[in-house]
Amino acid sequence: MTEPGHEILIKDAVVFLFAAGVVVPVFRYLKLPAVVGFMLSGIALGPYALGQLAHQYHFLEYFSISEPEAAAPFAELGVLFLLFLLGLEFSFEKLWGLRRAVFGAGGLQAGVSALAIGLIAWQVGLPAEAAIICGLALALSSTAIVMQLLIEQKQAAQPVGRAALAVLLFQDILVAPILIFVGFVNIEAGTNLTAVLLEALVNGVIAIVAIMIIGRFGLRRMFSLAAAAGGRDFLMALTLLTVVGAAAITATAGLSLALGAFLAGLLLGETEFKHQTEVDLEPFKGILLGLFFMTVGMGLDLPSILSQPWVILAGLGALLLLKLFIGFGALRLFAGKTPMSIEAAFLLAPAGEFAFVVIAAATAVGALAPEPGGMMAAIAGLSMLLIPILGKVGTFIADRLRAQEPAHTLEEDFSDLEGHVIIAGFGRVGHAVARILAAEEADVVALERSAVNVSRARNAGWRAYLGDAARQEILHSAGADGARLFVVTVDDVSAAEGMVRAFHKLRPEVPIIARARDHEHAQRLIDAGAKEVIPDAVESGLQMAGRTLHEFGYNDETIRDRLAAERDEEYHRIGT
CATH class of the missing domain: 3.40.50.720 (NAD(P)-binding Rossmann-like Domain)
Known part of the structure; x- marks a missing residue:
């Protein structure tokens, strides 16, 4: 007989598949991006909408997600696959070419955004430690949504895609130091802070070096052996091991899971198995990434938003405007021309998925009170929901600016040519x-x-x-x-x-x-x-x-x- 917990899990799986197979295609038919479709489905089917009403109308339990936390590990896999496949499309040469944008634009955007948001949070009454955490959490952008939109629009390899990726890569590197800082807020007296930071740095370097060594000297041999032994089943298993294994190595060192998956993709992209891997993983990435976007939607606390709508909307507006101007300035200085910088800045202005991780960690150790933590999560979630719309606005403005640029002509004039x-x-x-x-x-x-x-x-x-x-x-x-x-x-x-x-x-x-x-x-x-x-x-x-x-x-x-x-x-x- 099926255990009650298993029944709930199966029921939630059916609801998710219904959303992925029926609801989201309806949104796509209405010309809405799949990302928005999944997030809206998560809001509607989550614990704060139909799930809340299910307490009064029990039949709604069959149309809502009962245990959103059970989907979190699978949703995380979707983000890993996205970053892994993105790594396959790049090379170490391309990545090295982005170094100025990664450390220049990425560093300036993250640093100034965190400082400005933290100061505003302190001014409105948050304690200094909580204000710093607020700034660090909301300064980050959404790697999953931004890169998925750019891939759908075939812009990931274009200048705007490269600039956005550069900033997002720097932010991914920052996740570990931010979480370490959150842990230090309540650190016991007498602990040697320098020793802890040095240990974290050494662990991070060791993790990256380990991934590079395995990738350079073992990856091609392992894939060749799997291919010779019997084909796609073994290759799929080895691909999954590569993605999850690299992510586990970086996570053990305190770095982000996504960074490990991206490095694994870079290394596998140097081998002859690149294209086969892309084909094999694409369906998994799509469905699991959809689950991730649904969990973002389910995390939006609608009662909290409705209880203080003007406060949250004011915070949302301030966050977007602040990060938009800071992001544009950083990108314009280090990444490229004005139209491209505006286009990328609009995509990077909202908060990202790591904001929820930082908020949860800070709340768990008592560094952040539940009420401001809930408001921060609501602002972050709403801003992520707006990314596709902001992306279109940025593209519209960038196109208009390109059209207004001074006229250019070709180096040769063919204006008198006929019949060509x-x-x-x-x-x-x-x-x-x-x-x-x-x-x-x-x-x-x-x-x-x-x-x-x-x-x-x-x-x-x-x-x-x-x-x-x-x-x-x-x-x-x-x-x-x-x-x-x-x-x-x-x-x-x-x-x-x-x-x-x-x-x-x-x-x-x-x-x-x-x-x-x-x-x-x-x-x-x-x-x-x-x-x-x-x-x-x-x-x-x-x-x-x-x-x-x-x-x-x-x-x-x-x-x-x-x-x-x-x-x-x-x-x-x-x-x-």
Whole structure:
């Protein structure tokens, strides 16, 4: 017979899966980010909403989470997987290149934010120790939510993503010293503070060195052995061991779990098992990270918020404004230009998940009273809920500032050129289009936002230039007035839409051919002015279907006819 505790656990699992499989997709259908969907689900199904009403209406127990604390360990795994997969995308060279932003922008943002918030908390009546803890806790930002949003928007590797990651990495490093400080607040008299700090520092260095040694000299051998022994089951087990093991090593040394997972990802990213690991872990990351966001929502104490709404809203507004200005200043000094700094500062202004850890630790040792601790948690939770909205506001302002920057022109002027093709985006797809057009002796002018891609294209003899094709002055320099065709090959949703809209405004009669990620993106490009749209998902599916039919023995003519009919049907759905 099932024990009562197991019944509650199973019931909570069913409620969570209902939220993940039904409620969150509804939010996504309404154009809300998955992060917001999970957090709102956590609020609604948590102990302060339906869970509170379940005491009066018992049937609501079957629609609410009864034991949120039981989900915490699994939710933590979601954050670990996120940081691990993020580490896979980076390299030690890229990380070393971020050192100025990590220690400059990260250090300045965290230090000044903690000092300013602490002073305000002291001024409103908190004891000095509690005020310092308040400043340290709320100065941190949300690694999980910010990086998940940037990954969803394909901006994690862009300048704004790198700048945000640099600051977040420094904050992750700060978690251990902050928790050590919280423990020192009630430390016994006579304890040698210098010895304790030195021991913590030594333990941290030993932990990082241990992870590096294991990764450099043992990781590839272990994965090769697992692959030779039988494939994906063993590789999955070893991957989980790598993530959790590295996190456990850093946690034992007093550092954050997330830092260990990130280092493990960096090391595994140097091996040939990188891509297989990404594919294997992606589903686990999504569902467990969703559970983490739900636990954040469940942690919002609605009765406390409703009992003192103006106090909490004032604290929320002060926190966001303060961290926004400080973050912008730090990023502008050490990380990059004004538009990017504003965009990243909006993402980093809210508090983060480590605020709850610091508040809980301080409350447990008596350094922070329960009432101010509850208010701090409410402010932190509400601010995290606003991250997707603030991210959109930051992007909107940054785009407007970029549009107002002084006009730039290409190093060569093609404004008098006639009958040529302008290609926006000169990566692999842009190269392929250009090669075919060049074979038919068509003139091509390529615009690319990556200096590296431009350099490679110029070395290969292409007429490629650094410039944003969403800027009308750049399009004029590229010869938009005489262009015969405009081709957009970038896969960034908002960037492609901006390029199509800008060219269509200049030359509405000229055909625009654009690359889209899916049907939804294709429709947006058509609305912006594109004449022909090529969805990657459709073309990939058709190519795979064609190869499959070939393997079944169909002749080439039959395959072409079948794919042509399917292509016409798919493109008819999106109106091209």
